[in-house]
Amino acid sequence: MTKPQTISVTKPVSEDLPEEKFNELESFIDHLETTKGALIEILHKAQDIFGYLPRDVQLYIARKLGIPGAEVFGVVSFYSYFTTKPRGKHTLSICMGTACFVRGADKVIEKFKEKLGVESNEITEDGLFTLRDVRCIGACGLAPVVTVGDKVYGRVKEEDIDEIIKAYRG
Amino acid sequence: MASTRTNIMVCCGTGCLASESEKVLKNLEVIAKARGYAEEVQIIKTGCFGFCEQGPIVKVEPDNVFYVRVSPKDAKDIIDEHIIKGRKVERLLYMEPNENERIKKQEDMPFYKKQLRVALKNCGLINPEDVYEYIALGGYEALGKAITKMTRDQVIDTVKRSGLRGRGGGGFPTGLKWEITKKQESDVKFMICNADEGDPGAFMDRSILEGDPHSVLEAMAIGAYAIGADKGIIYIRAEYPLAIARLNTALKQARELGLLGKNIFGTDFSFDINLKYGAGAFVCGEETALINSCEGKRGEPNFKPPYPAEEGYWGHPTCVNNVETFANIPSIIMKGADWFAAMGTERSKGTKVFALAGKINNVGLVEVPMGITLREIIFDIGGGIPKGKKFKAVQTGGPSGGVITEEGLDTPIDYDSLIERGSMMGSGGMIVMDEDDNMVNIAKFYLEFTMDEACGRCGPGRIGTKRLFEMLHKISSGKATMADLDALKQLAYMVKDSSLCGLCQTAPNPVISTMKHFWDEYVALVKDEDHPQGEGRYVPKNKIGMKS
Incomplete structure (x- = not known):
């Protein structure tokens, strides 16, 4: 693998992908001891910076590391943690672990889909929420669990849903 | 620590944090200070107590009083009543679901009575962010003993004789794995800790890393010494931010004290550990897939052989063990193989941690000796099924396991008996289902x-x-x-x-x-036209290919 420091890559800057964000990513990559095996680490960082991993960012990373874009996309699409779509202001995650499932998480998620008018991994029209179903966040004592950002709602019932949404829509 | 008369331990595991235990902790500190008790009372942030159903948990020592479902408002009463006036706050004590008596002491609670804690021994007892608390309870002594008083073969022999088997689910003898890796001739070897806990409904490894991270670091160093590795990797799910933060703190403290790094304890043994983050893929719990993921690739498994012990991380001999497996190692080194082998059944020694969840009264983390029956776990420790419903089945081993029904409840559990019953040990998820589940x-x-x-x-x-x-x-x-x-x-x-x-x-x-x-x-x-759909009526998540 070519050493990244030697490659100068044009940054595909656009309105949504400002140059300073690319600079931050570039400096992170340049400061790595080695890029051998660091692709996942770099993608984590890139998702932190940009919020998601659009095609242009993936291609930028590929060129910077001197690897094919397909290899980067292969990794991005393999792992569920990486997303290629922008996120809403709040990520609303519904735990679909087994413990939550047997305590009724399936009804809760259906209700959220109905109320927000979106499917999983979609963003609401007002850009406020991204709805996600996640695998076990480990708070099984509070099943079923819904999280909005860092805030955790435990023992959620169908009737609580309006209130949760209202807390963010104001 | 010496000058304080009382310790108040507040559980700050993920489960309790989700129900505002951090605020409980803050309020306790503020009120204790306001009342002038800051010097006498030490408020400690601990890892998971295991009793997640009743969180947040607050324990007062040495009075040995166990408070459950403590809200931030209750902090005032704990300080004013318990600490200052010496009266227990009755309403916060644990009440057995079927009895009307409130139970004060931890060891009297049925949830804890039948448990035996080895891997979880420090969880809920020490502050995981303070290496000195770990050392005060004998931490890093096992590492010192291993590298200064034992040969590499003696370490491996001890682990082999203890009968410890891989706790990630496979049940491969740990000592044997170490021996095979040691025998490989190579200048570079790796010790990897598998903390990619993907089974939905299981949170054993996370609780250990959150509650007692140093025990894993210590054990990795012991293992690395035995197999001849000088580099370690902990592969951890990115979805576990708290565990990652505590591991980073622990690594920093261990390096500062020279417990990791060059020439540990003045010997020529050097070892350091890096973290690698997963990105959400269940298959990465499989060791060859995990190694591919560590290399920054898609986490797809390889055909075995060659086994990682022969050709692992970047082609070097690599030993992969699970978090819970590691957590047992320091005690085995200190107390000896015979002590460990005395627990459990003939072919499965020691204890096992289970994450008990689903339709059960006491959701939480339990550690029990191998050979206990499922009935004891579900009905004695777990407190039975809520709302007086009938037990239907229990799923062990997560998505890889199977269901066990009423007739299998009295089988003593170990790796082999569960496989005979058509299920498996798995990593330790245990989901209880009642009559309503289809x-x-x-x-x-x-x-x-x-x-x-x-x-x-x-x-x-x-x-x-x-x-x-x-x-x-x-x-x-x-x-x-x-x-x-x-x-x-x-x-x-x-x-x-x-x-x-x-x-x-x-x-x-x-x-x-x-x-x-x-x-x-x-x-x-x-x-039947009118089929019983049960409470868990299923709505598929993605509708690709579904024409119904």
């Missing part, structure tokens, strides 16, 4: 999980799990015929026999075992 839907839930998580490397895994899921969907929507049930069974065995790695070889287990024990529920969905 078993076809449960099977379908697990199949959707494995279908989503199958990596796509082999045909049986990629296509087979999808077809299994579609067939289950057809059955549960009442459109199947009896011929479909036969086809389902046949395909299940086909996928089991022909998949590349453990994930898809075990994926059909939920189907096979529910068909075995609950055949009538499958038949009912085919034959």
Whole structure:
């Protein structure tokens, strides 16, 4: 693998992908001891910076590391943690672990889909929420669990849903 | 620590943090200070107590009083009543669901009575962010003993004789794995800790890393010494931010004290550990897939052999062990192989941590000696089924395991007895189901999980799990015929026999075992017009290929 420091890559800057964000990513990559095996680490960082991993960012990373874009996309699409779509202001995650499932998480998620008018991994029209179903966040004592950002709602019932949404829509 | 008369321990595991235990902690500190008790009372942030159902947990020592479901408002009463006036706050004490008496002491609680803590011994007892608390309870003594007083073969021999088997689910003897890796001739070897806990409904490893991170670091160093590695990696899920933060703190402290790094304890043994983050893929719990992921690639498994012990991380001999396996090591080194081997059954020694969840009164983390029965775990420790409902089945081993019904409840559990029952130990998830749950839907839930998580490397895994899921969907929507049930069974065995790695070889287990024990529920969905759908009525997440 070519050493990244030697490659100068044009940054595909656009309105949504400002140059300073690319600079931050570039400096992170340049400061790595080695890029051998660091692709996942770099993608984590890139998702932190940009919020998601659009095609242009993936291609930028590929060129910077001197690897094919397909290899980067292969990794991005393999792992569920990486997303290629922008996120809403709040990520609303519904735990679909087994413990939550047997305590009724399936009804809760259906209700959220109905109320927000979106499917999983979609963003609401007002850009406020991204709805996600996640695998076990480990708070099984509070099943079923819904999280909005860092805030955790435990023992959620169908009737609580309006209130949760209202807390963010104001 | 010496000048304080009372310690107040507040659980700050993920479960309790979710119900505002951090605010409880802050309020306790503020009020203790305001009342002038800051010097006398020490407020400690600990890892998981295990009793997650009743969180947030607050324990007062040395009075040994155990408060449950403490809200931030209750901090005032704990300080004003308990600490200042010496009166227990009755309303916060734990009450047994079936008895009307409040229980004050931890050891009197049925939840703790039958537990035996080895891997979790420090969880809920020490502040995981303070290395000195770990050292005060004998931490890093085992590492010192291993590298200064024992040869590498002696360490391996001790672990071998203890009978410790891999706690990630496979049950491979740990000592043997170490021996095989040690025998490889190579200048560079790696010790990897598998903290990619992907089984939905299992949180053993996370609780250990959050509650007692140093025990894992210490054990990795001991293992590295034995196999001859000088570099370690902890592969951890990115979804565990708290565990990652505590590990980073622990690594920093251990390096500062020279417990990791160059020439540990003045010997010529050097060892350091890096963290690698997963990105959400269940298959990465399989060791070859995990190694691929550590290398920054897609986490697809490789064909074995060669085993990682021969050719692992970047082609070097690599030993991969699970978090809970490591957590047992320091005690084995200190107390000896015989002590450990005295616990458990003939072929499965020691204890096992289970994450008890689902339709059960006491959701939480329990550690029990091998050989205990499921009945004891579910009804004595777990407190039985809520709302007086009837027990139906328990799923062990997560998506790779199977269901065990009433008749299997009295089998002493170990690796082998669970496999005989058509399930497996797995990493330790234990989901209890009651009479309302429809078993076809449960099977379908697990199949959707494995279908989503199958990596796509082999045909049986990629296509087979999808077809299994579609067939289950057809059955549960009442459109199947009896011929479909036969086809389902046949395909299940086909996928089991022909998949590349453990994930898809075990994926059909939920189907096979529910068909075995609950055949009538499958038949009912085919034959009855008014079929019993149960509470867990299933709505598929993605509708690709679903024409119903």
